[in-house]
């Protein structure tokens with residue numbers, strides 16, 4: 001096969017960030033924005049990357065190495081990416097990894113199950129990032145809105161319907177690695193305090209699963225706001241994020257929270273109808 005193309009969607013964390021790193025469940029949704037990866041064998045001696053929209057190529061390099069090791073391939077390849085995800089923390093590292101592994105499997109005519117695709121992609125992310133739950137990989141592999149178990153890595157589909165969710169960019173990039181590290185240091189210092197927050201987050205996740213299944217958006221919104229408060233207590237929110245949460249609440253949101261590691265990136269909002277107030281950078285998902 002000469003040239004192959006694969007795509008994978010980005011994600012938004014809906015409930016349960018940070019706790020999922022320590023084995024608790026979370027809810028993540030895939031979004032209607034994708035990364036496309038095109039791969040072909042090249043006659044040149046080394047690989048060629050043309051990867052606009054992918055800020056960090058270490059995920060691509062690591063996926064390529066792991067794939068070659070596992071499937072005994074060594075042809076130099078040319079890799080080209082195209083991304084709709086922007087630089088808003090919408091899961092570009094996981095999406096590019098999943099799309100690339102899928103494309104490589106196609107190139108060599110290897111049938112990968114979703115489980116195998118998850119495994120190799122998650123291994124890639126862990127190799128670069130060291131600590132990661134794999135929730136973003138699961139969203140890119142399985143799509144829809146899923147319950148992801150941080151311990152067993154098992155996935156349960158909650159719904160394939162689009163959630164009435166908006167994402168608003170805070171204007172600042174977040175560093176996932178440094179926020180994970182911040183929570184780790186707090187947990188080392190105050191294990192009981194952090195464990196109690198994680199347990200409360202896990203309770204919210206389980207309640208939110210039911211509320212989403214029942215399309216009870218008022219309840220989902222309430223639970224989101226509670227989850228945000230717990231993230232504030234974990235020390236991962238910022239003044240800017242809290243300010244956005246407050247303003248969106250005043251503008252009529254049913255619930256708002258930061259989404260992802262914190263420190264920046266996006267807040268998500270459950271809306272009864274579009275919030276059209278000027279001043280919000282709403283990302284179409």
Ligand code: PMV
Pocket residue numbers: 013016017018019020021089090091131132133134135136174175176180259260261262
């Ligand atoms: O910053 P993001 O969008 O990659 O989300 C990180 C979520 C964490 O729970 C903090 C980390 C993880 O791997 O689950």
